[in-house]
Amino acid sequence: MRRSEFRVQYTMPIQWGDMDAIGHVNNVTFFRYIETGRVQYGMALQAAFPDIAWTGVVGDIQCRYHQQLRFPADIDIAVRISRLGQRSYDFTTGIFLHGSEELIASSVGRMVCFDHETQRSIPLSPAARAAIFEFEVVPPEQ
Helix, strand or coil: CCHHHCCEEEEEECCHHHECCCCCECCCHHHHHHHHHHHHHHHHHHHHCCCCCCCCEEEEEEEEECCCCCCCCEEEEEEEEEEECCCEEEEEEEEEECCCCCEEEEEEEEEECEECCCCEECCCCHHHHHHHHHHCCCCCEC
8 A cells, every 4th residue: 555546645643532541542543533534535525526416324444453653643544435336435544654655554444325315325326436536546446
């Protein structure tokens, strides 16, 4: 995983309260970082393609820890859509030590396209699919 694969990268500081009794960032906190990256990605995509409706719910998420992270530090959360399905898409996230290629954690999460009114999955629209392909540095798998 290289930072150059990601168009969306968001820098944020580690907070003192992110740590646990062991003195490193708690494993659960990484899921908040991943969520923050996913939201930043959505905002960037919406800004680039304001006429396309985006919707989804988390269907699955995993996090792999490559090394410990301690306060004080800044991290760069890099996010991309790495796979497009018919009714879902995968976010790949890399959490890097700020300004470096040092990978702290990585994640793949599956988002399910979802209609909140009917409470059912829906197909990813052709317009959304085309926008994602245009937006991404590395074309998503299909």
